[in-house]
Amino acid sequence: MTGEGGDGALREDIERELQRVTDRLGTMPLQRLSTTTQDVYACAIALVDVGRLLGVPIPADAALPELRPQAYGDLIAVLGRDCLEAVDPTEASAGDRLESALAALVTLRRELP
Numbered sequence: 001m002t003g004e005g006g007d008g009a010l011r012e013d014i015e016r017e018l019q020r021v022t023d024r025l026g027t028m029p030l031q032r033l034s035t036t037t038q039d040v041y042a043c044a045i046a047l048v049d050v051g052r053l054l055g056v057p058i059p060a061d062a063a064l065p066e067l068r069p070q071a072y073g074d075l076i077a078v079l080g081r082d083c084l085e086a087v088d089p090t091e092a093s094a095g096d097r098l099e100s101a102l103a104a105l106v107t108l109r110r111e112l113p
Contacts, residue, residue, distance in 0.1 A: 010098050011084060017105040018080040024112055025073035032113050033069040039111040040072045046104035047079035053097050054086035080105065 025033065025040070044064050052058050067075055083101045087094045 007087075007095050007098070010095060010102065011087070014080065014084060014098060014102050014105065017102060017109065018077065018084075021105050021109050021112075022073040022077045022080075024109065025076065028112070030069060033072065036072065036112060037069070039108055040076065043104045043108035044075055044079055047076070047083055047101055050097050050101045050104070051079060051082045051086060054083055054094065055088070056082045056086045076105075076108070 021043075025036070028036075041064060048058055048062075048064070064075070080101065083098070087098065
């Protein structure tokens with residue numbers, strides 16, 4: 001998925017996938033968007049987990065907000081950006097964690113109607 005270039009290429013892949021997903025969520029008709037709740041929240045939970053592993057200060061008892069479908073793109077955008085901004089380039093395991101974030105985004109995009 002990441003090709004040549006290490007973490008820099010991985011970050012670019014995540015940014016590109018994040019943009020694809022949020023664009024799709026932002027342009028999807030409301031009737032179809034409302035059918036994506038489970039997939040969006042599964043991705044959001046995965047991004048929260050990755051964010052915590054990367055050091056994003058998300059309290060252990062924090063819960064995802066219950067949002068209207070119109071805000072799904074914003075939710076994924078914020079969580080994805082938090083993961084990218086939390087990456088310490090000197091940490092060897094950051095790449096594995098970012099791979100998990102990328103996988104969650106790809107899975108969501110593929111599940112969207």
